[in-house]
Amino acid sequence: MRAIRQWSRFGRWADKSARPELVEGRAVGCSWFDRLTTSVGTDIGAQQTRPLPAVRAVIVVLALGASVWARPAGGASGNGAELRLQGSVEPVRSHPVIVPRLTGPGTGTLVIVHLVKPGTRVKRGDLLIEFDRQAxxxxxxxxxxxxxxxxxxxxxxxxxxxxxxxxxxxxxxxxxxxxxxxxxxxxxxxxxxxxxxxxxxxxxxxxxxxxxxxxxxxxxxxxxxxxxxxxxxxxxxxxxxxxxxxxxxxxxMRVVSPMDGMVVLKSTWKNGTMGEVQEGEEVRSGLGIMDVIDSSAMQVRARVNQADVSALRVGQGARITLDSYPARTFDGRLEQLSRIGAISTMSNRVRTFLAVFSVQGSDPHLMPDLAAAIDISGDRR
Missing domain, CATH: 1.10.287 (Helix Hairpins)
Known part of the structure; x- marks a missing residue:
């Protein structure tokens, strides 16, 4: 009875205020602990007044096992997809607009006198940007x-x-x-x-x-x-x-649109920060300042780790979700998958592969450079 009372006192430090991490495992190991104390109580009480270290370790392991068993299984996304990739939205058809390269002396920088607003719908031949042409x-x-x-x-x-x-x-x-x-x-x-x-x-x-x-x-x-x-x-x-x-x-110095589409300005490095060009600013020749995109057909470009590339096949279906608009989801399809991986900048042993997914349908929220999540299921074809 002395050993049982001592073990009962030992059991009091398992209270929530003293050891919270063992509260969940206490119920699991309670019955096993009672049988153990009953069988060895007399010998333990005769030799020592504190529990054995081995018994402590077993109790801790049982508590951790119970907490892990109670957690939900990881590695799968909430929608049941087997693989999730991260990529960016880009147009299927686009035409870059750059600052023209002029011939002759004194043509290093140009001054913008007219610039179309971003998001404007333009037709073929519409004026996009005009530079100071007086000289x-x-x-x-x-x-x-x-x-x-x-x-x-x-x-x-x-x-x-x-x-x-x-x-x-x-x-x-x-x-x-x-x-x-x-x-x-x-x-x-x-x-x-x-x-x-x-x-x-x-x-x-x-x-x-x-x-x-x-x-x-x-x-x-x-x-x-x-x-x-x-x-x-x-x-x-x-x-x-x-x-x-x-x-x-x-x-x-008078640039017109080569196609029907929408104007998207690019961010450039100016005055120590990234920003879009504006009217009245000086820009150097060869600088890309905007794109004219066909917003009716968009795609998502993603990089795939070498450990996941074996699970992808051309023609495989996917579910695409915009990070900025989680409620906007689209059906997609894997159209291209690079056969040669690019070497990672962190390690020569790690390679990434390029994957291009087509997006079915069109939506005003599908804009270039938006981040998107791509969920791929094994049964999608």
């Missing part, structure tokens, strides 16, 4: 004036060359006639005095030399005229290229 238009007008001036110079030079060419051809014709006349005079040498015959021969040689000189001079003048025209044409082309580039830059 490019002024350059285009200046280069156009230079181009037209050189064109006038070329036309004037060609007119002068035509006049000089006609004059040269007339001189050559006179020289040729002089050669023919002198040749006829030489034919009279047999009936004229020797002195006259010698003069006729000298006159013929002089006429031939003059005609040859005029012919060579005429050819050299024509080459010089062609060189003058070519020099003016080069200057004209030098003015034409900047003119074309300036008008091309001005056209690029």
């Amino acid at each position: 490019q238009i002024k350059t285009a007008h200046d280069r156009e004036a230079e181009y037209r001036d050189f064109m006038e110079q070329i036309n004037r030079k060609r007119g002068e060359q035509l006049t000089a060419r006609a004059h040269g051809e007339a001189e050559m014709k006179i020289a040729e006639n002089a050669v023919k006349s002198a040749d006829l005079e030489v034919l009279k040498n047999e009936i004229v005095p020797p002195v006259t015959a010698e003069q006729n021969r000298l006159s013929l040689d002089e006429a031939r030399a003059k005609a040859e000189q005029l012919r060579r001079t005429f050819e050299l003048r024509r080459k010089a005229d062609a060189a003058d025209i070519r020099a003016l044409e080069i200057q004209r082309d030098r003015a034409l290229n900047p003119w074309k580039h300036a008008w091309s830059n001005a056209d690029k």
Whole structure:
């Protein structure tokens, strides 16, 4: 009876205020504890006044086992899905809009003068964004004036060359006639005095030399005229290229929609924070500032761990829930699954695979970059 009273005192520290963690396990181990104390009570009371450590350990294990047994089973989602993935919503068809890259000097940054509001529905050809084009238009007008001036110079030079060419051809014709006349005079040498015959021969040689000189001079003048025209044409082309580039830059600075859809602005790094661009701000060339998306067809892109990829098959059904709108759920289907995994940034031994799920139907809440949960059941096909 002494041992039983001692064990009864030992049992008092199992009260809720003293050991709360053993309250749930006390009921489970109560009957086993009574049998144990009855069988060993006499020996224990004779040797020690405190319970054995082994008995304590058994009681703690029973209490923990009872608490674990009472908890609900983990690893399965509330809707019975075997696998849950996290991904982001993206459009099936989209067209990025970037700041145009201009040709020529001084085209590093551009100033926005008109920007369509995000969420606006646009048609093909509608204006999306316009940059300050005044400098490019002024350059285009200046280069156009230079181009037209050189064109006038070329036309004037060609007119002068035509006049000089006609004059040269007339001189050559006179020289040729002089050669023919002198040749006829030489034919009279047999009936004229020797002195006259010698003069006729000298006159013929002089006429031939003059005609040859005029012919060579005429050819050299024509080459010089062609060189003058070519020099003016080069200057004209030098003015034409900047003119074309300036008008091309001005056209690029007015961006229109390439398709029907909705405007979604991108967040960019500016002034040390992330934000959307606004009218009046300067942006650099090549920066992506918005997307025109087709909101009628959306999909969800997710990364799958290498331990879960074996449970996925192309064509498998899924249930998609938007994290921002838990009440919005959609039926989906696995359309693409990458065959080669990407190496994780944390470890070379861990790989992730890319999965793309199509979303059935359309909803105004389906917006790009929204987080979504993908629940996949093994029996969905």
